[in-house]
Amino acid sequence: MLDTIGAPALEDLYAHLPESVRFAGSLNIPPGRSEYEIIDYFRARGSENIHARANFLGAGVYHHYRPVLVDTVVSRGEFLTSYTPYQAEISQGTLTAIFEFQTMICQLTGMDVANASMYDGSTAVPEAAMMAMRITGRSGIAVARTVHPEYREVLSTYTRHQGISVSEFEYDVQSGQVDLESLDQAMNENTAAVIIQSPNFFGMVENTKLIAEIVHARGALLVFVFSEAVSLGLLEPPRDADIVAGELQSFAIAPSYGGPFAGVLAAKEQYVRQIPGRLVGETKDTNGNRAFCLTLATREQHIRREKATSNICTNQALIALMATVFMAVYGKQGLRELAEQNLAKSHYLGERLWRRFNGPYFNEFVAVTGPRSVEEINGRLQGLQIVGGLPLDRFYPELGNSVLLCCTEMSRRADMDAVAEAFGA
C-alpha cells in the first residue's frame, strides 16, 4: 500500500507536518493489554463498588428489572454499529424503531409529537425551556423547587448566558406538592414557561391539571417533567401540558453510575417546528411502499447552523432502542402491572415509617428519622448489604433528618422490613 502511495514509510504520511506540531515521543500509557487482562481490570474495579443485594436509592435513577430481550436486541451488530440513519434506504431498521418509539412516547405522555430522544432528562429541561421562549417570545422561566435539583442546576447553566431569568417557587410543607400561592407569585407577564415535575423529587404526585389552569391563565406554557417513567403506566398523563421533558432510564437502561441515559422531548402538535433534536417521519418510497426517514431537518444544526433550534446533533438511539424493547415487552398491561407493583411496595414501607409529607406518592417518599440519625440508619443497612435512601439535606438544607426512599418491583419484603427496623420504627 505504501508503494501505491509512493511513501517509503508510515512516518512519511505526516512528514509534511511542521516540526512544532509533531509529537515524537511515546505517550505515557501502559502497553496494550490482552482481552482477558482488560476484562479482569474492569471486574476488579466493579468489585470495588458496592453492588448490594438491595438498593433504596431513587432520586432520578431507578432500580428496575431489565428484561433479557433488551440486550439481545441492542447487541445485534446492525443496531449497535450502525450510524445515524441519514441514508434512509439502508437504515429502515433504525428508522422504524424510532418511529415506534416516538409513537409510544406520545401514547404514554398524552402529547401529539415526540422527538427521537435527547441526551437525558436533565438536558431535556433547558431545551424545553428554550423552546417555550421561542414560542412565546418571552424570556422568563419559573421552576418548582421540587424539580430534581440537578436538573435545575443544568437549567441554570444553560440560561445564565442567554439573559433568561429563572425564578423558583416553593413546595407546601404539609403535602410536599407545589405551593400554588408561591407559584402564582413566581409568575409575571414575562414568564414563558412554568416547569414542574411529577412525581416530584420528593416522590409526590402533583395536581397537574390545576397547575396548568393557573399557568395558562397567565399566558405561559406548562413544561411537565418526569424522572420516573414507570409512573406513566399508572398515573394520568399530563394532557394539559404544552411540552413534556423526561428521563427514560427506568425503561431497561441500567443505572450505570449516571449514564448514558435517554431523555424525552414531546409537545403539542402546533409546536412541532420548534422541537429540537431528530424526528423520524413516515412517507412512501418511489414504489408506493411505506418507508421512514429523518424529517424536518431544517430545524437542526447541520442546516440552520447558528439559527438552529438547538446545537444538539445526536439522539440516544441505542438507549432509546432499549426503552422501545422494554415498552414492547411489557406492553399495555405490563406497564400497568409494573406500576401497580411499585405503588404496592412503596406504600408497604411508607406505611411503616414516619413520612414527612401527607400528599399522594408513587414509588418514592420522604421518611423522617426517629431515634436514629440518617448516618446510623444507612450504616446499619450497609452492614446488611443494603444501600439506604438519600439524605435530603444534601439538596434541601431545611430538610434535615429526612431520607428519600424508593421502592420498586425489585424491592423484597424482607429488605423493606430491614429498612423499617434500621429506622427503629
Added chain:
Amino acid sequence: MIRKVRSHPSQNEALLFEMSSPGKVGYQLPPLDVPGVDPAGALGAERVRAEIENFPEVSEVDVIRHFTRLSTWNYAIDLGLYPLGSCTMKYNPRVNEAVARTDGLMWIHPYQSDALAQGALAILAELERVLIEITGMDAVTLQPAAGAHGELTGILLVRAVLEAQGNMRRKVIVPDSAHGTNPSTVHTAGYEVVNVASNDRGMLDVDALERMVDEDVAAIMITNPNTLGVFEENIARVAEIFHAKGALVYMDGANMNALAGISRPGDYGIDLMHLNLHKTFSTPHGGGGPGSGPVAVKKQFEPFLPLPRLRRASSGWSWDYDRPKSIGRVRAFYGNFGVLVRALAYLMAHGGDGLRRATQDALLNANYLRKLLEPHYKIAYNAPSMHECVFSNPSTSAIAKRLIDYGFHPYTVSFPLIVHGAMMIEPTETESKQELDLFADALISIAKECDENPDLVLRAPYSTRTAKVDEVAAARKPILKWKG
C-alpha cells in the same frame, strides 16, 4: 461489476401497533410479596389513568422477531466499510460491550457514597489521565454527553475565563468549513458568530484572521485536521495571533483520529478542545447515540470546569463540590459512564504505541484510497490528506446512492459546504486492504457508469429494501407517529 453484494430476500414486518392483539403479553412479573394497593385509594381517582390507548400488546416471540427483522434492514460497521468523513466509523470492539456490562459497574447508583464507588471513580481518574496525555492538556471533564455538548461546555468555559478577566467579549470566529454544531453552539452560549472564509487551499486564511482578531473576539473554533482532512499547517501561528489579542483557541476534536499519538494539540497553542469518544475512541454509534464529548483544557480553565471534580485524598477518590468558579453542571450526574468505560477499554487494548500505530494506519488507508481514486475523481484541494480525503463531483448524491448497490454505505455527501459536490471519505484504520480495494473498485466502476450510462447512476439505488424515499412528502406533511 458489483462484487461485494448480491440480493437476498428480506422479510416484511409490520409495526408493533399493527401486530398487537388484546391480551397478548411478553412479560411476567413475580406475584407481590406485600399487599396490593388500590391506586384510586392511594392517589385519588382523578390521578389514575385509564389504559394506555393503542399501546402494543405483543408476545416475546413477536418482539424478538420484530426487532431482529428490523435490524436486518440496516447497514452497519459489522457488515462493511462506512466511509463517512469525520465520523470515524471504526470497528466497535466487543470486549468493550462485555466490560461495560460488568455487574459492579452496570448497577451502581450515582448517589452511592464515594466510599462505595471507588472502582467507578478509579476508572474515571484513569481515563482522565490518559486523555490528558493524548491531548497534551492539563485537565479534562468527562461530563458532556456528546460532541456538541462538549462544544457548548467549551465555549461556556471560554466565556467564564474571559468574564473573570472582566470582559466576556462578543464574537467567536468560525470557519465556513466547520461542522454545523460549531455555529449553533456559539449562538447558544450567547456569542455572535463571525464566519471566516477558507483560503484557496481550503485552509485557515491566516491574513484574514489577523485582520479580524480584535479585543471583541473571544475565541476561534478550529477543526484540525479540518473538514477536508488537511492538517492546518499554520495552526501554531493562528494560535499566536489570537493569544496576542487575549483571545482563545478552541479545537473541535472530531478528527482526532488523525492525531492521536503523533500530534498533541496542547503542545502548539490550543487552549481547549473536545473529543468524540464515539469517533476516535471506538464507542459504538448505536444508530445515532449515545456518544460522549469530554473537554480537555489548559490549566487556566481548570477552576471553571463543570462540577463536581474528581479529587484524590488519602482515603481514596471523592467528588469535590467545592468549586466556586465552576460554570455549573452541563448535565445531571457525572457523564455517560457506560461510554467512558468502553473508551477506557479501547485505550487499554491499544496502549501508547498501539494508538500511534492506529493513527498511522488511518492515514495509510486514507492516502491509499486517495491514490486509487484520484485518476477518476477530482480531489477537492491539492494538499496532503491526513485520515480522510475529499473529492468534488456534481453528481455526488447520485454516486453515493449508487454506491449502495455495490454494497457500501455512502460517504459524506455535500459536506463540507465549501466544496462543490463534496465526497468526503474516511476509511479508518480498521479496514483491510481487501475491503479498501473493493471500495475503490466500486467507485471507479461508478465513475465509468457516470460516463457511459448516467441515467443508471441518477436513478439508484435499485437493490435496497425500500426504493428511493420521498423526503419531500415527509417534510410537507409530517407524520411523526402511528395513528391507526
Added chain:
Amino acid sequence: MDPENLRYTKEHEWVRVEGDIGIIGITFHAQKELGDIVYVDLPKVGTSTQQGKTVGSVESVKAVSDLYTPVSGEVVEINPLLAESPEILNTDPYGSGWLVKIKLSDPGEAGKLLTAAEYQAYTGTESP
C-alpha cells in the same frame, strides 16, 4: 421568465406594486435553487417591517432561505394557500405563489429596485 412588470432584489425576491400595496414573492431562480419547497414561514398580519429585514423563511428538505422584504411597511395579508400547498412556490412563483402583501410606507422604494433585465443580468439568465 421573470415578468417585466415586477421589481427584483439581489436576494431573489420580487415585488409587484398595486396602488399602495406591495405584493412580494421569491423568483423562479430562488425556487429552483431550493428545490421542492416543503414549508413557508410567514410573518403575522400587522407586523411592521423595513426594507431588507427578515420577514420569514422558505424551506426545502435540505435548505432554508431567509426572506428579506424588498419594501417597508405593514403586513396586511399572507397567502393562505401556502400552509397546505407550499409546492405552489415551485410551480407558480410569480402568480398564485405570492407570499405577503405589504401596505407600503414608502411608495418610492420599489422603483429603485432591479428591473427584470437587471435581475437577469445579475443571475446570468437569459430573458424569455
